[in-house]
Amino acid sequence: MNVIAMSIRRAFALPLLLLACSSASAADTAPPAVTAVKAAHMLDVRSGALIDNAVVLISGERITAAGSKLAIPAGAQVIDLGNKTLLPGLIDMHTHLTNDPQDSGYSVVAKSVPRATLTGAKNARLTLQAGFTTVRDVGADAYTDIGLRDAINDGDVPGPRMAASGPPLSITGGHCDDTMHAPEYKLTALGVADGVDEALKVTRRNIKYGADVIKICATGGVLSFGDDPRTSQYTLEELKAIISDAHRLGRKAAAHAHGGDGIKLAVLAGIDSIEHGSYIDDEGIKLMKEHKTWLVPTLYLGDWLIENAEAIKLPKPLLEKAKVVLPTARVNIGRAIKAGVPIAFGTDAAVYPHGLNAREFGVLVKLGMTPIQAIRTATLNASELLGWTDRVGTIEAGKFADLIAVDGEPLKDVKTLESVQWVMKGGAVVK
Template identity: 55%
Template sequence: MTTTHGAHGICLSLLSSLSLSLMAALCSHPALAAETDSAPATRTLIQAGKLFDAHTGKLRSNQTIVIEGEQIVSVGAHQDGKPGDTVIDLSNATVLPGLIDAHTHLTGEPKFGYEELGISTPRAALTGAKNARITLLAGFTSVRDVGAPAYADVALRDAIDAGDVPGPHMIASGAALGITGGHCDNNLQPYEAHAQADGIADGVEGVQKKVREVIKYGASVIKFCATGGVLSKGDDPEASQYTFDEMKALVADAHRLGRKVAAHAHGGDGIILASEAGVDSIEHGSYIDAKGIATLKKNGTYMVPTIYLNTWLLDNADKIGLPEFYLKKEKAVAAVSFKNMSNAIKAGVKIAFGTDAAVYPHGLNARQFAMYVQMGMTPAQAIQSATVNAADLLGWADQTGALDAGKWADIIAVSGDPLADITLLENVQFVMKAGAVYKNNVAK
């Protein structure tokens, strides 16, 4: 026991006794004790004139969404706010779940060919911060980012999660896996540069090690190139790249370590091999045929049709200086992909919305909805592809994709009825992510 001596010590002792007595008196009063234990929860109420039910694909009228903190606590018939509530009047708008883009490259821009070689990783990360904000304000509150240099996407995700920069909830792949000389490699430089992309791995042992490596450095999804691509030199979009044994080993390790797998695949054989190997999604699917469609349906594999990029690239090829060796492949893919993807949609393949934004400017993501409708979806199905379907693909169905109690308060609104005019989603007026309002231009 410590003893305090002298007049100063006596004063401290008296003050200590008085403080204890005062605290005891305060805590003994029921009302004051309750205030000390916890402050009353603050609520935000969104008054929705129309609300899109992502489960049924229908609109509900005069609904109130009650939010506490980052989560929705209830959705139901109109109710008035209580004293202390924040009320957001969206009675003249249609309210929807925040949209999800399952195929983005936030750290990239539409810069192709040898111009790509001059972009440093720090520059890519700063570009990503700009594009994250643009994407969020366009109404996309969640994205799956599938490929970035030197884990710039992982750094961006972590910065968003820390509140350092505004942006959507983000799943990041880090380096995309690919074979030596394939679509995911760096094929623009000559031999003496000894240039190789971060995700290159060959053979069963090689892909197993690379999966573990990208997870070590922060990947929350695994992306690999099952076929050649369009915006790459010296490869064929229709040709398979990894062998079936390599794909099986890659997928098995990823799934065992708790990561889903996205396979870039344009060609028919690569689509089938990747689906049979157990991937969670096929990205693009340009040359998918009847056998590929049947395989995806049998295995329950999602397809992410990135169709709008063809329109934008061909319309802007001269303006952006698209190299001829890219343009030739782009024209060939664009000539067949709309019909093939339409066949997959009409046949009932599971579809999740994804755009490949970075091939065209970020923020234009919602232009793809109209093309999904042109390919055979109803407007409600197109919206569901970017809400409940995409949330299921990402493994986030318990957190987002619908306006349900317990999910993140990720909410957007548009003026008018998007089931009558899907292009309204290209001009989102209200954006809330995790209970925070980032945009509100809804007319009163």
Template identity: 40%
Template structure:
């Protein structure tokens, strides 16, 4: 026992000796928890976590000082609806996922992860991949330090009906889709439970359910229910048993309400949400994750590049009505997280959505909170991310100008720090 105690003491002493202290001087500091902005602050980060925040006095001598006194500093941003692990963004070919090897997908995912981090998004929720479990591998590679990217929570695969909004579609009927692209296909409640159970066993953090049809899926209509309420409930119940939750893709009004009743923690897209759905989300504390930017990208780039007419039609049928629903949900006080569907458009442009959220009813501070404190709550990581307060990860970004006066300055992130490590220095890119 004495030897063990001495060994433990040596380990602890080594840990103290290796403790790294970094200071960041912030010219202006946005505090989304309090909804305020402080001037000339010093943030102390020890071993990757915030140890103190207070007014700057003089430069400390016990650690490296990063001088961001010319910048506005915010907590690292969080995008709750990305498709980083699929890698290939903005491709209109419905069968494109089958045209790349697993190795190509992994490498493109690594590139997408770096672009996302350098854009100021230090944490993301990656809400599904076509090639199952690619996202688990990418998350773990980032956590191990092999790949540069945001902290990730991943779903493993889509829970979807065969040929539905989460399936690879658009091929000839006699073409068989490989098994790793069908890991989440279900036929009935019991199979939904089994597939959810399997994905958690393989490392998933939460469950992504495709409740209704999708815009960018051939033969799938956004307003139509694809999974039954019983199937969604089975998936959500199993997810809760495994310590997770369901994020349910639902465009149609009836599908949204069925998804909420089934136990969804968040509704993805919520494009055709009605007054009853908004009231139900508010009453049950369900988050809406509404991608109000990318409809413009799909319409502009899709028309120029000749995307399928079916995609363009469905996009037009959902874009403006989604934004009107967003405005109503903001007024009703529903929890709205920052989710962009990055991957539909090029990775690294995630911050373009802020201006749309402000245009459609949020204040700039509310928009920032949606990508910090609100997103952290939905992520289940409020103790670790979403604010620069004691004990949380030292994740922060620097921008020139005042995002509360011009939210679009967040589209031009100058500096990024993740866990106290300088990822991107102002002027380096």
């Protein structure tokens, strides 16, 4: 063989050898076809029963089987959690991942969009580590929540599955308009829309830029200047236009609503969920039950915000509102729970630190829920409100392998969920 021929053979042989080595290395490190997660107990959130000697079989991102003493296929990777209790990954239906508690009040005007985005990446990780594998983010400036959702979906940053709203709709000077700047700056929030035509345009723009859900500020709020949480802001005609267009375009709609009139108008307009519901009255309770409208109370924040108002430099007018509205909310929400209004779990995390989301469970139990009822608000109920019952909310074949594990017995002490020990999202262990 001449020198040229030998050189040609070597030139082809080396890449082939490298390819063969690479293929062998990939085969050696390829994940097992099946992962088996074992635990002493597993909570069936549908029945409320604890299943002993639990085994969950997982292929890729999805659960293939779950039950007691299931046979584990040969070659499966086994994760043995010992005496822990397995539950479905938790769902928080009211978060603001791109904000922190110190952003309340005037400090929010100094926070740039890039800074808010990086805040969101931090808080997404904290939320996932706390056992919340799915969230609905209901209100962020400049579509930062939608960018965060996409980064999580692309694997760029760790975080929960997200349904995101983008900028919430607000009347001029309403709760979700920026009331912190002086008028000479001529600044309004991106979601401000007055009248039916403007409201439809902003709704469609949010959907254009990726909104999964439309958030509407239907009443005044606590952390805004110059408005009253008890009063409605959008008219029935405006609400009907926004909600019907959202539904026509395949999105659900959520209404920030503290006051009785605002709650009733949003329900009559076809809203999917009422957020907060602080001043809900008997008529509002009746309407929500008749229309099967979900209530997403956000209650633990009442403890944290008032205790930490000085530390986060909460302006006095906002603190004075908080001291009136938040204790009132517990009384009225307690009545709504006892009356049978459908409840989904939400926290308003950002008003208090992300990662403390599970402290909401203890408040729900104090207001009359059993531990299993409280847990269902963050699993079965939340997945139904999201429209994701085919994906999350239970440990069942076909669902995403979103699992958490805790020590202790959550059916006896729901506060065990405040200390999640192990988290899996989509078949990958993240804690």
